[in-house]
Structures are given as structure tokens and as C-alpha cells.
Amino acid sequence: xxxxxxxxxxxxxxxxxxxxxxxxxxxxxxxxxxxxxxxxxxxxxxxxxxxxxxxxxxxxxxxxxxxxxxxxxxxxxxxxxxxxxxxxxxxxxxxxxxxxxxxxxxxxxxxxxxxxxxxxxxxxxxxxxxxxxxxxxxxxxxxxxxxxxxxxxxxxxxxxxxxxxxxxxxxxxxxxxxxxxxxxxxxxxxxxxxxxxxxxxxxxxxxxxxxxxxxxxxxxxxxxxxxxxxx
Numbered sequence: 001x002x003x004x005x006x007x008x009x010x011x012x013x014x015x016x017x018x019x020x021x022x023x024x025x026x027x028x029x030x031x032x033x034x035x036x037x038x039x040x041x042x043x044x045x046x047x048x049x050x051x052x053x054x055x056x057x058x059x060x061x062x063x064x065x066x067x068x069x070x071x072x073x074x075x076x077x078x079x080x081x082x083x084x085x086x087x088x089x090x091x092x093x094x095x096x097x098x099x100x101x102x103x104x105x106x107x108x109x110x111x112x113x114x115x116x117x118x119x120x121x122x123x124x125x126x127x128x129x130x131x132x133x134x135x136x137x138x139x140x141x142x143x144x145x146x147x148x149x150x151x152x153x154x155x156x157x158x159x160x161x162x163x164x165x166x167x168x169x170x171x172x173x174x175x176x177x178x179x180x181x182x183x184x185x186x187x188x189x190x191x192x193x194x195x196x197x198x199x200x201x202x203x204x205x206x207x208x209x210x211x212x213x214x215x216x217x218x219x220x221x222x223x224x225x226x227x228x229x230x231x
Contacts, residue, residue, distance in 0.1 A: 090212045094205040094224055101231035102214070103154060104222050106198030109133065109178040111159050118180060119197030120145070120153045121228050126184040126191055131155065133180045140173060148184075152197070152229045197228055 103119040110116060120129060129145040141161045145153070159173040184194035200216035207213070213221045 090224055091205065091207050094202075094212050094214055097214070097230055098202050098205060101199055101201050102216065102222075102227045103152065103197040103199055103229040103231065104216070104219060104226045105195055105228070106219060107179045107181060107196045108198045108218070109157065109180055110199075110218060111157070111173065111175050111178055113175065114159045114172055116157050116159070116178075117199035117231070118155050118157065119199070119229065120148070120155065120182050120184075121195040121197055122148055122150050122153070122184060122191075123193035123195075124186070124191065125149050126186050126194065128185045129194070130183045131180055131196075132183060133157070133178055135173070135176075135178050140178070154197075154229060154231060195228075199231070 101117065103117075103121075105121075109118055118131070120131065122129070125148065127147050129148045131143040131145065132139055133141040133143070141157075143155070143157070145155075159175070161171045161173060163171045165171050180196055182194045182196045184191040198219060200219035202214050203217055204215045205212065206215060206221075212224060214224065214227070215221055
């Protein structure tokens with residue numbers, strides 16, 4: 001029959017741990033979880049059946065479990081600390097772009113005083129890229145950008161249609177809201193990884209449970225990851 005000597009160094013250390021002056025552990029902390037585990041283990045040792053005591057293998061197994069639980073809890077604590085530090089750094093970075101223009105996924109154009117900004121984001125190179133602009137669902141202009149490498153390309157549009165009126169002057173559309181789409185092809189096949197980018201100016205930054213958000217009038221609330229380019 002396997003026996004265990006309760007006067008061994010391991011048991012003595014466990015008893016000393018539990019009988020030492022206790023400090024109050026924060027709820028959910030690694031220390032609190034460790035104290036719970038040790039309390040259960042020492043109680044088990046003190047109340048074990050003398051005719052069928054806990055053998056060394058069982059004790060070693062439970063100590064290994066304690067080590068694993070403690071390690072996981074410490075890892076979780078470390079990750080939470082890193083998450084907090086990351087959010088703080090992201091908040092500082094976001095605050096630095098208040099008042100700056102950004103390009104993010106979207107199809108809206110705001111033509112004001114015959115000036116507007118938009119953009120194209122290509123995940124892969126294209127043989128042909130065109131920006132087609134619409135007013136109330138009707139095509140009013142098309143910009144041919146030719147072949148383009150992968151990346152983000154900001155564009156300016158002054159409302160010009162590229163056409164001339166009866167007096168030979170360039171036709172410029174009135175200010176207002178427009179939409180556009182990006183048509184990119186490679187080898188005659190339309191690409192699905194071409195994204196239209198709309199422009200907005202960052203007005204403020206907010207931080208909450210969902211992380212750091214940039215508040216962009218006319219665009220909405222976006223994350224730093226949504227920003228394709230800062231202008």
C-alpha cells in the first residue's frame with residue numbers, strides 16, 4: 001500500500017504557506033486563485049483516509065496542475081496589461097491625426113467649391129483602372145488611371161467632365177453629393193480586390209469597450225485599421 005509522509009519537505013512547505021500571515025488578494029487575481037488551490041490541497045492532505053492516503057504521484061499531479069493554472073493566469077494578466085498599453089498608444093496616435101484628412105472605404109464624394117478628394121486601393125496590380133463617377137445613379141464622368149501597381153492612390157477631382165460647352169469652355173458640374181466606383185481589370189478579368197476610398201476629416205477620438213474610434217463627419221465612426229491613408 002502506498003503511503004505518504006506528512007512531515008516531508010513538500011507537505012511542510014504547503015502547511016507553512018497556508019499558515020503564514022495572509023494578505024488580502026484581489027478578486028480574480030493570480031494570488032487569489034493560487035490561495036484557493038493551496039487551501040483545497042492542504043485540506044485534502046489533512047483529511048485524507050489513513051488507510052488509503054494520497055500517493056506521491058497524485059500529489060505531484062496536483063502540484064503540476066497548480067503550476068499550469070498559475071502560469072495561465074499570469075499569461076492572461078500579462079495579455080491584459082499589453083492590451084491596455086496598446087490601447088493607450090493607439091489613443092495617442094489617433095489624437096495626433098485630429099484635424100487631418102483620411103481615406104477609408106466608401107463610395108461618397110462631396111464636391112465643394114469645385115474640389116473633392118477620393119482614392120483607390122488596389123490589393124494587386126491592375127492593367128487598367130477607371131474611376132466612374134455618378135450623380136443620382138447616372139454616370140457623369142469617368143477618370144482613366146491606366147495601369148497601376150498595388151497600393152493606395154489618392155485622387156483629386158474638380159468637378160470637370162472633360163467635355164466642352166458651346167463656348168469651348170470646360171464643363172464643370174455643380175457642387176453636391178456624388179458617388180463613384182472603381183473598375184480595375186487584369187488580363188481582361190475584372191478584379192474584386194479593388195476598393196473605392198472616400199475622404200473625411202477626423203473631428204475627434206473616442207475610447208470605449210470597443211476600442212479607439214475616429215469620429216469622421218460624413219463618414220462615421222471608424223477604427224485606425226480602417227484608415228488606408230492619412231493626408
